[in-house]
Amino acid sequence: MLERTGIPTDDDLEKIIPGKKRLARGPVVIIECFQKIPCDPCAISCKFGAIKPFKDINDLPQVDFTKCTGCGICISSCPGLAIFVIDMNYSEGKALIKLPYEMLPLPEKGEVVYALDRAGGKLGKAKVAKVLKIKNKTNIISLEVPKSMAMKVRSIKVEDKNNER
Amino acid sequence: MKMTDIAIIGGGPAGLSAAIYAASLGAKVTLVDDGLELGGQLIKQTHKFFGSEKQFAGIRGIEIAKKMIQDIKEYDNLEVIANATVTGYYEDEVITIVQGVNGDILKKLKAKRIIVATGASENILPFVNNDLPGVYAAGAVQTLMNLYGVVPGNNILMVGAGNIGLIVSYQLLQAGIKVEAIVEALPRIGGYLVHASKIRRLGVPIYTSHTLKEAYGTDCVEKAVISEINQNFEFIPGTEKELEVDTICLAVGLSPLSDLLWQAGCQMKYVPELCGHVALRDDNMKTTKDKIYIAGDVAGIEEASSAMLEGQIAGLNAAISLGYKCDNYQEQDRKLKEELKELRDNPLSEEIRRGVEKALIKEGWD
Numbered sequence: 276m277l278e279r280t281g282i283p284t285d286d287d288l289e290k291i292i293p294g295k296k297r298l299a300r301g302p303v304v305i306i307e308c309f310q311k312i313p314c315d316p317c318a319i320s321c322k323f324g325a326i327k328p329f330k331d332i333n334d335l336p337q338v339d340f341t342k343c344t345g346c347g348i349c350i351s352s353c354p355g356l357a358i359f360v361i362d363m364n365y366s367e368g369k370a371l372i373k374l375p376y377e378m379l380p381l382p383e384k385g386e387v388v389y390a391l392d393r394a395g396g397k398l399g400k401a402k403v404a405k406v407l408k409i410k411n412k413t414n415i416i417s418l419e420v421p422k423s424m425a426m427k428v429r430s431i432k433v434e435d436k437n438n439e440r
Numbered sequence: 441m442k443m444t445d446i447a448i449i450g451g452g453p454a455g456l457s458a459a460i461y462a463a464s465l466g467a468k469v470t471l472v473d474d475g476l477e478l479g480g481q482l483i484k485q486t487h488k489f490f491g492s493e494k495q496f497a498g499i500r501g502i503e504i505a506k507k508m509i510q511d512i513k514e515y516d517n518l519e520v521i522a523n524a525t526v527t528g529y530y531e532d533e534v535i536t537i538v539q540g541v542n543g544d545i546l547k548k549l550k551a552k553r554i555i556v557a558t559g560a561s562e563n564i565l566p567f568v569n570n571d572l573p574g575v576y577a578a579g580a581v582q583t584l585m586n587l588y589g590v591v592p593g594n595n596i597l598m599v600g601a602g603n604i605g606l607i608v609s610y611q612l613l614q615a616g617i618k619v620e621a622i623v624e625a626l627p628r629i630g631g632y633l634v635h636a637s638k639i640r641r642l643g644v645p646i647y648t649s650h651t652l653k654e655a656y657g658t659d660c661v662e663k664a665v666i667s668e669i670n671q672n673f674e675f676i677p678g679t680e681k682e683l684e685v686d687t688i689c690l691a692v693g694l695s696p697l698s699d700l701l702w703q704a705g706c707q708m709k710y711v712p713e714l715c716g717h718v719a720l721r722d723d724n725m726k727t728t729k730d731k732i733y734i735a736g737d738v739a740g741i742e743e744a745s746s747a748m749l750e751g752q753i754a755g756l757n758a759a760i761s762l763g764y765k766c767d768n769y770q771e772q773d774r775k776l777k778e779e780l781k782e783l784r785d786n787p788l789s790e791e792i793r794r795g796v797e798k799a800l801i802k803e804g805w806d
Contacts, residue, residue: 278628279648281636310633311786313745314490316498332492333786352498354488355634378614378642395643411488411498430641435616 282393283307292426293340302345302362302371306336307429308355320352347373351413361425370425371404376416381406382433389432390420397432398424444470444519446758447535447551449526449700452480453744454736455557456508457751458758462555463515465759465766470549471512472521472537478512479505480559482744484582486614487607490632491745491783501744502586521547529554529704533731553731553758556701557751560694560715560737565599568654574661578608578691591615593687597664598622599652603631603743605691609639612689620683623650623666625673632788652688653680661686694741704732713795714740722801723777724757725750733758740795749780 277283287309297303304325306317311333318326318336325342326349347360356375365371382388382403390401401424405417420428446462448455451473459471477483485501496504512518524539524547535554539545562577564570576584576592578600584590596617598609601624609619622639627649629636636646649668653675656663668679695716702708706719707728718740719727726733733754736747753776756766766772784793 277633277637279646281629281633281640281646283637307637308634310788312490312632312634312788313492313783313786314497315493319493331785332782353634354490354498355632356638357634379616391641391643393637393641395641411500413488432643 277309280394283309288426291338293338297340298361298363301364302347302360303340304338304343304345304347304349305359305361306338306349306353306357307359308336308353308357311335314354316352316354317349317358320349322346322348347415350375350415351409351411353413356413359429363422363425365419368421369419370422372418372420372425372428373415374418374429374431375413376431377413378433380433380435381408381414382416382431386433388418388434390418390424390428391430391432392427393429395430398428401428401431403431441534442470442547442549444468444549444551445762446470446553446555446755447472447549448555448557448755449535450480450557450559450736450738451475451478451520451522452557452559452736452747453482453504453508454559454747454751454754455480455555456505456512457748458555458557458733458735458755459518460508460511460515461752461755462759462764463512463518465756465764466517467759467762467764469515469518470521470551471518472524472526472535472549474523474525476523478509478520478522481579481582482508484579484586485607485744486586486611489745492779494779495745495748497745504744521549526700529700552762553733555725555733555735555751555754555758556738557734557736557747557754558697558700558738560741561697562690563693563695565652565690565692567652569656569661572655572657572661573659574657574686575655575688576690578604578689581608581689582611585611585615591617592689593685594618595620595685596687596689597652597666597683597685598689598691600624600691600693601626601629601631601636601646601648602691602693603635604694605689606631606635606639608689608691609644610635613639613642613644619644620685621666622646623652624648625651625669627671655688661688664688694737696738696741698738701727701732701734701738704729706732709799711740711795711798713791714799716741718799720799720801722803724773725754726757728801740792740799742792746780746783749776749783752776753780
């Protein structure tokens with residue numbers, strides 16, 4: 276249960292994941308925000324009105340998936356690091372996940388890192404397709420993962436050769 | 441003796457906000473702060489803030505501090521007395537200030553209004569060996585790590601899954617330190633769940649209904665024993681786990697730092713929802729003493745966004761009470777109070793709302 280462990284359940288996720296058809300059309304946002312807290316930067320960051328404007332600052336984000344282009348500008352706006360973009364159309368066998376990352380060292384483009392699930396468990400290794408440095412220091416990592424892992428992978432672990440703990 | 445219109449005690453988010461607002465209306469403001477630098481806890485907050493875009497949402501605490509410290513420099517009518525502790529309040533509206541590293545400079549300041557924004561102190565937890573070196577409060581860990589660039593240890597147990605415990609755990613991970621676990625006595629995570637999820641996905645287990653039982657070590661912490669607890673907060677035998685840690689970080693709550701308000705004779709009330717004794721106040725943040733206002737954690741433990749709004753409300757109303765003019769006072773005042781209400785209008789803030797209600801002096805009170 277999310278509020279006991281910090282890990283969202285399948286029931287939680289079902290409410291926020293777009294339908295198969297939309298996923299098949301290409302990049303789309305997944306907002307794993309399940310608790311009403313006073314916070315609205317995601318809705319304000321969205322230039323397409325896909326994250327609907329909040330009536331109340333405590334609203335949960337509501338996404339109009341038909342308007343979402345998967346641009347990912349909301350990813351680094353989120354103080355909770357709860358926003359991801361998934362592209363199921365990335366290639367024949369792979370999906371692309373864009374995830375927020377505030378750790379050092381940053382991986383390099385092309386580097387192979389561990390792909391972690393929502394509990395920090397290692398699911399396997401995955402290639403970093405892109406590292407986007409953002410001014411507010413919530414950088415965005417694009418990760419190539421098997422399509423079957425696209426809804427499971429939510430973080431990475433970079434092997435730090437100089438400082439292995 | 442030095443005279444001022446408004447003395448503000450404490451240069452954290454509430455005090456800085458109050459100072460800027462009052463100074464912007466023309467009041468002569470003196471801000472007294474005990475830190476080596478201004479900003480209170482803000483200067484340790486490397487995470488992005490929640491709240492409304494209208495305030496500072498999405499901005500990191502350290503950046504908010506920088507901006508406010510820059511803003512106060514804009515005002516010739518705003519003076520800062522830094523590295524100074526206010527030690528007393530006297531009936532003729534004089535406050536005494538002890539300044540300097542050795543505390544050897546004594547100053548007196550006469551102020552027409554005083555805004556107390558002294559913040560809070562950290563709570564400690566009783567457990568076997570809690571006096572071993574390696575046992576820290578979360579604020580101390582933040583000071584060491586985020587101000588002075590010193591890591592407190594290599595393997596940490598965090599006690600408390602409120603926002604402070606979660607945020608400091610995340611900052612420890614960013615500093616390359618292993619967080620072995622977070623224990624929380626309550627059956628659910630108290631802080632924002634998005635904070636919990638972002639730590640959990642980096643591999644840190646969060647044990648709710650668990651607490652620290654004892655620490656072991658000869659000269660410093662070498663091991664911690666945690667245990668599951670039942671609904672009555674009693675240890676459940678056989679559920680103990682040993683963790684190899686060299687540091688235990690306590691994030692078990694804060695208490696309002698209200699000594700000055702007691703001494704000044706403000707009417708105080710114990711309000712558990714606000715985490716301790718707080719001064720009764722009206723919706724302008726004025727206490728039962730006409731010349732004393734409060735803002736921030738000293739008025740009840742909350743968070744920085746609401747502290748900044750309370751500071752603005754106190755700064756505005758203290759300046760107005762001295763006859764300074766604000767172009768559209770009614771509108772500004774209403775807007776600030778409305779924003780504060782919105783911030784608290786969520787299920788997590790239910791206790792805060794109840795607490796504020798208990799501490800509020802209603803109109804017609806005398």
